[in-house]
Amino acid sequence: MRLARVHGPGDVRIDRVPVPSPGPGEVIVRVAACGICGSDLGYIAQGSLGGVEPLREPLAIGHELAGTVAAVGPGVDGIAIGLRVAVNPDRAFIGGGGPDGGMADYLRVSAAKLGDTLFALPEGLSFAAAALAEPLSVALHALRVARVGPADRVAVLGAGPIGLSAVIMLRHLGVQDVVIFDRVAERLDRARALGAAAAIDVGEEPAPAALARLHGAGERFGAPWVGTDVFVDCAGSGAALAELLGIAKYRARVAVVALHHRPLELDLFRLMANEITIAGSIADNRPVEFGEAIAMLGERAIDLAPLISHRYDFGRFDEALATARDPARAAKVMLTFDMAA
Known part of the structure; x- marks a missing residue:
């Protein structure tokens, strides 16, 4: 599968890596949408999380995402294959120092639990809108x-x-x-x-x-x-x-x-x-706020169209990054994934 990883300052690549398999307590999510965050751009520019210590291994990026559960490991309760979900990246530092990142075709979610690391999507809520739950x-x-x-x-x-x-x-x-x-x-x-x-x-x-x-x-x-x-x-x-x-x-x-x-x-x-x-406010332990954001998105009381300025297929990754770096053009740039690929 494809996975965006930082290899050094200004060096971000779409690597080919094995599709992960779920271990105990884990699920695999097939990613449908992932937003580009300013922190992602910072990691790429600095070549690391903090810009101080060099990378010991490539850094997987992407932490604003939603998709569909594709596989379920042993010991996971209440989560079925096919469930549409948004992912709270906090627990495993997804896209922020952990081994997994959301700018990928598939994502491993550890400690999989509804209402904590995963949130079921309200009926009719698009994956792109659900990915906004993170910001x-x-x-x-x-x-x-x-x-x-x-x-x-x-x-x-x-x-x-x-x-x-x-x-x-x-x-x-x-x-x-x-x-x-x-x-x-x-x-x-x-x-x-x-x-x-x-x-x-x-x-x-x-x-x-x-x-x-x-x-x-x-x-x-x-x-x-x-x-x-x-x-x-x-x-x-x-x-x-x-x-x-x-x-x-x-x-x-x-x-x-x-x-x-x-x-x-x-x-x-x-x-x-x-x-x-x-x-x-670093928001690295916010399941309550994440769930509230998902519920608000499901209500559709506020038109969020002005927040997503651009959508790019993951195959246009470099173009998407260039747009996200331009504040005069971009608000939230959303990567989308061909679910048939």
Whole structure:
């Protein structure tokens, strides 16, 4: 079968490997759709998971996927061949350091259990839509960490796939006042289409000015603040995050879900004086959020069409990667697999 693996910095290949067989507690999923994540692009560019230690063996990639159960190993209960499922990659680090990756014709899922590593798809839900459960649950986990409620005024930093997923899940949670920031007009257009109340180009209006205009402003201990209740960092820009922390109000909450590659100097006096809460969110243990995302997708209450910008057959892998690397063109790029192959 085909399997996408990273062999070194900038070196990703479609390798031919044996189709896996299920061992005890395992199932084999025939992959139908797999999204390309920013972390996949990072692994390829760095040539490893963290960009520090060289690879000891090729790194399988792909962790946003759905497909059909093709084989079931001994000791697996309640899962039958032919079941349509989305895969939660957390338990076995699928596509993130484990031996298996979702950019493949078949995937081995260990510790196979419905409601944990596998989620049955609601009737009529497409595989491509089901593959969105992974990024949507990443965003939902960040919102849970930040204790977001329907009445909160929320600012999302970055309108890439996770920022757009945050907009979707904020709508799912009943939040109406969502402002999102980016520099790419196409991304901002997608955010508006997905339900953001305001989508601001920071090249045209700085975030502090926009939030003061939209959420109100004031002063505390001689320093300005804006009325935003929750900030969700999906951009990974230290300068942008520091700017927003500098205007955070009393008891504002901040969730950092983006990858930051450099340390950030913080004004700890302001953090203390305003009782600001900052929490990281890695979403590597989120079966509850994953299941909630699947249920939301099954309801079809929110049109997610603007989130998937491109679909490519796996045979056009290089073209798909090139598109995913272009933020002006791409949101979520979805690989699809010929189920008859």
